[in-house]
Amino acid sequence: MGIDLIFKIAAIGILVSVLNQVLIRSGREEQAMMTTLAGLVVVLLMVVKEIVSLFNTIKAMFNF
Helix, strand or coil: CCHHHHHHHHHHHHHHHHHHHHHHHCCCHHHHHHHHHHHHHHHHHHHHHHHHHHHHHHHCCCCC
């Protein structure tokens, strides 16, 4: 885990927010909501991978 994870999450957030605004202004609120949810799922999957890595490190540290 490093600063690159933070930059990836920020880039996804910026991209999703721009797409959200474009879709809302064109009258496609449903697609805007789906884009937001897809961005949230992608970020959550990235965070879950890091949490799994953290738990594996803790598990190895205490020899469980």
